[in-house]
Amino acid sequence: MREATVDLSHRFGDVSYVMLLDALEGSRVLHRPRRCARRFSWLETVYDEDNLAARDSRPNTLFLCRVESARQLLERHPSCFCVALAPDDAVPAWVSERNFGNRLVLVQQRERFARYDSLLRSLFVSNLIWENEMDRVVYAHGKLDRLIAVSERTLGNFVCITDTGHNLIACSRGIEPPQAEGADVYRALIEDGCYPPEEIAWIEESILPVSRTRSQLVEAPADERHPCPTLHYPVYIDGAYLFHVTMACSSGPADLLRDLFTKFMKRVLMLCTDFWKATVNLEAPWHRVFLGLINGEPMTDEYVQTQLAKTAVPRARQFRLLYVPFDSNMAQPVRAQVVKAARGLCGGACYPFMLKDRLLVLLYTESDESSALSGQSVWRELRATLYGTFGLQAGVSQAFRRIQDLEKAYREAFAAYSLRGPLKREYDALLGEQAVPCLPFEHALKFYLLTEGHDDDLVAFAFEDCILSRIIEEDRESGTSIAQMVWVYLSHGRNATETAKLMHVHRNTVLYHLSRIEERFDISFDSPLLRSRMVLDYQRLLLDGRV
Incomplete structure (x- = not known):
């Protein structure tokens, strides 16, 4: 795992002009540029004119100085920007010159110089810590909910992330969502795991058409259903809509929140891109439900039923689950070919989805016939597809009849794959050396019973429907x-x-x-x-x- 490191000799945060003005709120600003798109990555403090010559000229530097030193600094460093402290409310004539005035914030000094220095350093350091925390999450291939958690204090507003089916993926846990009378959109999202139908229609009609097929920030004003303005960022990767990130701006200046949200979204996009690569462009509303069932996440019955209604699962009578780990060295195009081949299994009656670097394939049949998903038929099909073409073995669960048992089926398939060593030796001894396209839990059960960590609950399930x-x-x-x-x-x-x-x-x-x-x-x-x-x-x- 890569560690996020920070070299303070080269970088000191990434502070925008809007963030600088917010930090100076409460001070009397005598002059500032009307508009400025600058970002500052370093702070230099000049206490007196004697050490002006010693100041370096690194780009994107913000200088804090007295007004007597400001002009010389701006002349010496054409790319720098100054916060200058004036002893009174007089504004020097040279400030009106374009080359100076557009690079200067003039503040009337009402406190000690060191107080302003401490204020700006706190701004840079706090911002650096936040960025470093976010980068650690990204470098560790962390989850989106963790990225939200480390950003709550800085953003200060409720953030939620949903998938292509408008199902909740992650949201702020330490910040309550804003509420509107008669239309508590965000509370419904948290409780039901999905936006209400009216909100889904509004997003698809008002937000997504603005972004079209490109990731970009979309702002929406407050209305009767949204008690405060909202910032939306639909995430598209390779032209495909993947996630939707929303921040309800109930606290803070709009310009500042846009800047902070943009910083946050930079890291979100990194994680989303990694996710997109790891899942081989797989994402669908039902994906979240299957993962939730496997991981034992709390989900309401209504949410599960609503999402599974979009699939053939409610009509299915039998299932099997395949567990196919991807080698970390497998090229992305090859992974895509594997997934494409997996989609054709069981005559297309299957759902491939990713769990980290593991491809899972849920096979199903609407037939009650006991032979419909037999071990022999799965063996033959995998021998001709995943194993025959790509040399991939699959752990295979026993046939099961309730989608709610998906977590047990996952443990069966995982256990079968983990026991591939003794299974292969048994196949060699009984059948002679031959290709082994899959590892059925039916065959692995006796070995599983001999392992120290076997689960009695899973054993009971394995014998339940033999x-x-x-x-x-x-x-x-x-x-x-x-x-x-x-x-x-x-x-x-x-x-x-x-x-x-x-x-x-x-x-x-x-x-x-x-x-x-x-x-x-x-x-x-x-x-x-x-x-x-x-x-x-x-x-x-x-x-x-x-x-």
Whole structure:
């Protein structure tokens, strides 16, 4: 991780002319330029005329001096700017000269010289500390909420950041949002995680058309729904709308807030650009919901339902989650190709999204058929796509039926990928050395149970909806003994004749039921990996007293 460092010999903050005037508020200003776009990165204090010659001429320097020294400083350093202290309210005639007057703020001195020096140094140092804190967040590839947190004291106003679906990503936590009677826009954003429909319509009709496809500052006056003026900054990267940053300007001069907000947005754009690169241009409203489910973030049911309504998830009956880490050395164009290939998985019935440098792909099906998302079908498809083309392996969760279980599915897929070493050794021993396009948690469960850090909650979830569990439930409803037949068959070396004798049925009956199970679940009893998992399932069911 790179550390943010500051070399005070070369830089001392970045103070704008507006920020300088704000710092001098309360002082009697005798003269100042009407307009000035200057920014100052260094402060020099000249106490008397004796050390004028020793002053350096670095660009963007702000000098603090007495009025007797100001003209000579301005002549000696054509690029400098002065704050000059006058003993009375008299303004020297030379101040009216354009080359001097547009580079000078003249203040009537009412306090000791050192007081003004301390005031301006505090301005530069405070600004430098703020910039340094923001830069640390950027260099550490931090989150937007952290950038807001380190900026709250300086900005002094409520800031919020939303995504392309107008869902809340981050906001000020130490500053209350302004409220308007009958239209509490920002409070609704915080509580619901999304702007109200009226606010979304206003942003899309009044703000986004101004910026079009370019990141830029857009100002909006107060109205009946917004109790104070607002600064908006829609963020576009490569022409694509990514984020929307808003600051409600309830406290402070407008010019000063614009300058501070612009500084803040410079760092926001850096983080957004990094995010854009890391996510391979992936972003959608549902992205936030999936990440929130995985990270266990508090989200209201209404918010989750509203966002997932934009997807096919409400109609889906089964899911699987793929975990595909990207190598840090993988070139960006190759990542984009991987994501493009991932979008075609499961006939397009999938949602790829990024979690840092990990590509996650949620596969889904609207079919209730047990074979619809079988392990064999996923294995075959990944062998032909991500593994065959890019050499990428994927950890794969078991099939699950509730999107609310996405966090457990993520842990399954992550655990399966983490256990790729023992899994590969098992594949080599049982199947001979061959390509391994994916690492299913079905096969990794026995190894996971042997790890010290295994989670009992995840283990219970893994056994909850296994094949034998479904067959046992059906046996109880219909009065059959298919699950017992499978257990006997596996326990006696897959000998159908011996199984028929022990179950008191005809051998063809055994073969018929086994064949139906293979077809229904898209499995093969010829697979030693399947058989070892089924034995594990049966033993767990015996332990739980379910058979």
